[in-house]
Amino acid sequence: MKKSPLAMQSTSQTQKNKPLHEKEALVKLLRWHFGHAQFRDKQLDAIQAVLSGRDCFCLMPTGGGKSMCYQIPALAKPGIVLVVSPLIALMENQVIGLKEKGIAGEFLSSTQTMQVKTKIYEDLDSGKPSLRLLYVTPELTATPGFMSKLKKIHSRGLLNLVAIDEAHCISSWGHDFRPSYRKLSSLRNYLPDVPILALTATAAPKVQKDVMESLCLQNPLVLKSSFNRPNLFYEVRYKDLLDDAYADLCSVLKANGDTCAIVYCLERTTCDELSAYLSAGGISCAAYHAGLNDKARSSVLDDWISSRKQVVVATVAFGMGIDRKDVRLVCHFNIPKSMEAFYQESGRAGRDQLPSKSLLYYGMDDRRRMEFILSKNQSKNSQSFSTRERSSKKSISDFSQMVDYCEGSGCRRKKILESFGEQVLGCVASVTHRVVSFISPFILLISSSKTDTCIIM
Numbered sequence: 001m002k003k004s005p006l007a008m009q010s011t012s013q014t015q016k017n018k019p020l021h022e023k024e025a026l027v028k029l030l031r032w033h034f035g036h037a038q039f040r041d042k043q044l045d046a047i048q049a050v051l052s053g054r055d056c057f058c059l060m061p062t063g064g065g066k067s068m069c070y071q072i073p074a075l076a077k078p079g080i081v082l083v084v085s086p087l088i089a090l091m092e093n094q095v096i097g098l099k100e101k102g103i104a105g106e107f108l109s110s111t112q113t114m115q116v117k118t119k120i121y122e123d124l125d126s127g128k129p130s131l132r133l134l135y136v137t138p139e140l141t142a143t144p145g146f147m148s149k150l151k152k153i154h155s156r157g158l159l160n161l162v163a164i165d166e167a168h169c170i171s172s173w174g175h176d177f178r179p180s181y182r183k184l185s186s187l188r189n190y191l192p193d194v195p196i197l198a199l200t201a202t203a204a205p206k207v208q209k210d211v212m213e214s215l216c217l218q219n220p221l222v223l224k225s226s227f228n229r230p231n232l233f234y235e236v237r238y239k240d241l242l243d244d245a246y247a248d249l250c251s252v253l254k255a256n257g258d259t260c261a262i263v264y265c266l267e268r269t270t271c272d273e274l275s276a277y278l279s280a281g282g283i284s285c286a287a288y289h290a291g292l293n294d295k296a297r298s299s300v301l302d303d304w305i306s307s308r309k310q311v312v313v314a315t316v317a318f319g320m321g322i323d324r325k326d327v328r329l330v331c332h333f334n335i336p337k338s339m340e341a342f343y344q345e346s347g348r349a350g351r352d353q354l355p356s357k358s359l360l361y362y363g364m365d366d367r368r369r370m371e372f373i374l375s376k377n378q379s380k381n382s383q384s385f386s387t388r389e390r391s392s393k394k395s396i397s398d399f400s401q402m403v404d405y406c407e408g409s410g411c412r413r414k415k416i417l418e419s420f421g422e423q424v425l426g427c428v429a430s431v432t433h434r435v436v437s438f439i440s441p442f443i444l445l446i447s448s449s450k451t452d453t454c455i456i457m
């Protein structure tokens, strides 16, 4: 159901005598605009902090509801919230979602026509913008022209918050490092009293420190939720022990019924071949990768979002910013390059908090191929020797965590959480599966049966 922006204003007006950051008023906004009964986890703390003018660093798991931490502040006061986001697709999806709810959101990007951009800028210049949320890339934010527009809006008291989504991109230790994100440090210089909210789902302690320092956050409220996704079950299957990994995956998908799934592959050809195999096996399936043209890609996406297709076999280009809540299985058909990447991708399962599964197919060939790719990337790199060496060490150690996740015999959930610096207090055995020991990188020994599901206390 669409709701008019007027309803939003009237909701705010009924709160005239109460501070807008009071819980009751904020819960009303949440219920009215988004239909959610209560705030989750650290959402309310983050919202109250930024509404009171305080910087905030917010770490929440994948699917945890980070967007709400800046969407509610945008509705609580007149003026705008600026959201810095790494991908146009991500911004576009959020803006579509907001508009469906009757909330005035827009994004600025190179893909838009001059006409659309002019309309947005006219609204911003009007002194009484109707816009509530404006999404931009870090590249645009860093331009002097856009910064002077921001200063103008700010001088009229209309810039309420700057939210930096996927903030790990700021850090050279973060898995999606984007150099232009570094330039966001100028936000603090130009807009000293506008609160900054940094949000991420994947930040190891080193990344957290780097993000907070780079953005010059002042006395930030640091909110950290557990990375644990209790509704996700983690499984690894060993390709070298299977007769046919394609057939194995096909039977997993069939056994789960008409379930919604994403299958990640390293290469486009594997996406095409595997998708054709699964389709021939009666699974409603399509391939998605950068080798397809825009039209084909968006038709696959539409079919999957609207449940006309249940399974997408894709490269990692697929997924960021896509909010399909009922993904029941995320399968990695090839080992990912790092734990961060694995966590983000597998985290696309079970965003509705219902039981869902992460299944990784691990094989020696895949491991060797990834090691080769990582070493090749390093030698191509044109940076200085010390930077190259540091980055090389990092990607090798990132990948070794992933190898340990696949080969090691301990609890997988524990391995994920510990890789993000989280302490796991308890681990109980409950699920039986085969344990495989690797006595050398290339010799595999099936040693015993063991159980390993852990409980976070």
Ligand SMILES: Nc1ncnc2c1ncn2[C@@H]1O[C@H](COP(=O)(O)OP(=O)(O)OP(=O)(O)O)[C@@H](O)[C@H]1O
Residues within 6 Å of the ligand: 036, 037, 038, 039, 040, 043, 060, 061, 062, 063, 064, 065, 066, 067, 068, 201, 321, 323, 325, 347, 351
């Ligand atoms: N308080 C809430 N109650 C119920 N559902 C919520 C609440 N807050 C957010 N959600 C829902 O949770 C889902 C995930 O939210 P969101 O996209 O903001 O997650 P995220 O933390 O940005 O995840 P990711 O890092 O994976 O992109 C959305 O469908 C959203 O509507």
